[in-house]
Structures are given as structure tokens and as C-alpha cells.
Amino acid sequence: MECFSITVSDSPFEPERAHADFRAAALGAGAIVAFTGLVRPDENVSSLTLSHYEGFTQSQIKNISEQARARWELSGLCIIHRVGNMVVGEPIVFVASASAHRRDAFEAADFVMDYLKSEAPFWKSETRGDMAHWVEPSARDIDDKNRWRS
Amino acid sequence: MATILFFGKLSDVSGALTVDLPQDVRSGAALKKWLGGRDAALQAALEQAGVSMAVNQQMALGDVAISNDDEIAFMSALSGG
Numbered sequence: 001m002e003c004f005s006i007t008v009s010d011s012p013f014e015p016e017r018a019h020a021d022f023r024a025a026a027l028g029a030g031a032i033v034a035f036t037g038l039v040r041p042d043e044n045v046s047s048l049t050l051s052h053y054e055g056f057t058q059s060q061i062k063n064i065s066e067q068a069r070a071r072w073e074l075s076g077l078c079i080i081h082r083v084g085n086m087v088v089g090e091p092i093v094f095v096a097s098a099s100a101h102r103r104d105a106f107e108a109a110d111f112v113m114d115y116l117k118s119e120a121p122f123w124k125s126e127t128r129g130d131m132a133h134w135v136e137p138s139a140r141d142i143d144d145k146n147r148w149r150s
Numbered sequence: 151m152a153t154i155l156f157f158g159k160l161s162d163v164s165g166a167l168t169v170d171l172p173q174d175v176r177s178g179a180a181l182k183k184w185l186g187g188r189d190a191a192l193q194a195a196l197e198q199a200g201v202s203m204a205v206n207q208q209m210a211l212g213d214v215a216i217s218n219d220d221e222i223a224f225m226s227a228l229s230g231g
Contacts, residue, residue, distance in 0.1 A: 037231075050231070053157055053223060056207045081231055093231050117230040123158035124229035134159045136200070136227050 002026075003076035003098070004069070006061050008052055010084030018080055018094050026076035026098035033105040035113055037093040039086045044128040050083045050092070057121045064115045068097070071111070072104040079112065083122070111148050118145040152218050154185070158226025163195045171218050178203050179212030181222060200227025 003025035007013075015036040023032055039048050065077055076098035086092055095112050099105040124135040154167040164185075175184045182203075186193030195201075203210050204223040216222055 050229075051157065051161070053155070053204075053207075053225070056204055056223065059207060119228065120231050121157070121225065122229050122231045123161075123226060124231075134226070135229050141230055 003078065004065060005078050006058055006065060007080045008058055008061070008083055009080070010082070013080055013082070013091060013094065015091050015094050018078065019096060022076065022078045022096045022098070025078075029075050029098035029105075030100045031102040031105040032076075032096060032098045033102070033109045034094070034096040035109050036091055037113070039088050039090050039092050041088045042126075045088065045126050046129075047085055047087050047127045048092075049085050049125045049127070049132070051123045051125070052083045053121050060119070060121050061116070064112055064120065067115075068108045068112050072097075072099065072108040073101070074099050074104060074108055077108065077112070079116070081116065081120070081122070114141075114144045114148060117141045152216065153221045154181075155221065155223040156225075157223060158229070159198070160192075160195050160201070160224055160226045163192050164189065171216070176216060177212065178205065178210055178214040178216060178222070181216060182212070182224075195226075196224060198226070201225065202228075 019034045061079055068077060074097055078096045080094040082092045095109050097105045097108040118141045125132045126135055151168045152171050156164050175181050182196050186196055202225050205214050205216055206221055
């Protein structure tokens with residue numbers, strides 16, 4: 001059974017629930033890798049706001065998903081991304097991949113995360129104290145993405 | 151009327167606009183110049199590194215043709231998720 005989905009939402013989600021739903025939908029897979037990203041407690045950051053471009057953001061993430069499907073043998077790929085206001089510790093992203101074998105599942109999830117972190121159309125604003133400022137991808141994020149060029 | 155959207159840092163400078171494009175504003179580059187001519191702060195923001203453009207939700211370059219039926223988005227450097 002194949003299961004490919006992309007969700008961009010301002011509603012909080014439960015990674016455990018998403019994992020269970022994905023496992024049920026990806027029935028017959030031999031391996032599932034699931035990653036959850038949380039809002040990191042960076043120094044003085046009290047909250048984070050992620051904005052997106054409705055429709056465009058989803059279609060760009062679909063491109064990333066399709067690249068992963070072309071590169072690895074996947075029977076499922078679930079991408080959930082939060083937008084809106086979030087506080088430290090909240091789940092911000094969930095990526096789960098299903099395959100017959102673990103290597104494809106591991107690599108596909110890693111690839112999708114690296115692309116989401118650097119190329120997906122999101123705009124992140126962090127609030128430290130009373131000041132909000134826009135954040136751009138770190139050099140590390142760019143290096144991580146460039147690992148997949150070949 | 152064309153819809154002009156701004157994302158990221160650019161959204162601090164301008165909200166969404168609904169405008170009747172002048173006859174001589176028919177490319178992405180011409181629109182950028184026209185918007186900049188109306189608002190100096192927006193001009194400075196549009197010239198920052200990493201600003202990209204989409205027309206009807208497709209990535210576009212300055213020579214892209216635009217009309218009053220289009221949705222044109224100017225996007226500050228992406229943050230990633």
C-alpha cells in the first residue's frame with residue numbers, strides 16, 4: 001500500500017499519532033523511519049513564527065517529495081510542517097518514510113529534511129525578549145543540503 | 151487588477167497590494183522598478199540579496215511577462231523550515 005502526503009498547517013500535531021497513522025497506511029513496508037523536529041530552546045528565544053505562501057509552499061514541498069521518490073524505493077512518504085506561532089519544545093516538522101529496506105527509508109527522510117531546512121518556502125521569525133527578527137538558513141543547513149548533490 | 155504579495159522581511163515593508171498595472175509595466179523587472187518608484191523603503195527591500203519572484207505560484211525571473219490577471223509574489227530569502 002502506498003501513502004504519500006504533505007500537510008502544512010497552523011494547527012499543532014502529535015508526532016506519535018502521525019507515526020501510528022503512517023504505519024497503518026504504509027502496511028506492508030519493511031522499514032519506517034520517522035523524524036520529528038522540535039522548536040529548539042535557543043538562547044533567549046521565547047517563540048517562533050513560521051509563515052508560508054499558501055499553495056506555493058505545498059507545491060515546492062511536493063517537488064522535494066518527488067525527488068525523494070525518484071531517488072529511493074519508497075512505498076510511503078509523509079511530510080507534516082507547522083506554520084504560525086510556536087513555542088519552545090513544540091513539534092514543528094514530521095517526516096516519515098516507508099520502504100522495503102531500511103537504507104532507502106533512512107536516506108530519504110534525511111534528504112527530505114535537509115531540503116526542507118534550506119529550500120522550502122518558509123519564513124521564520126524568532127522572538128527574543130520583545131524583539132522579533134527574521135532568520136535565514138545557517139551555513140550548516142546549506143552544507144547539509146549540498147551533501148545530496150551528485 | 152494584479153495581486154502583489156510579499157513574504158518574509160518584505161512583508162514588514164508592505165502588505166499585499168491589489169493594483170491596476172500601468173500599460174508599460176508588463177514584466178517582473180518593470181513591476182519591481184515601478185513598485186520601488188512608489189516607495190523608497192520597498193525599493194531598498196526589493197534590492198536585498200536573496201529576493202525571488204513567483205508569478206501565479208511559479209518561480210520566475212525578471213523577464214517574465216505579467217498582466218492584470220496575475221498573482222505576483224516577491225519573496226525575501228527563504229528561511230527553510
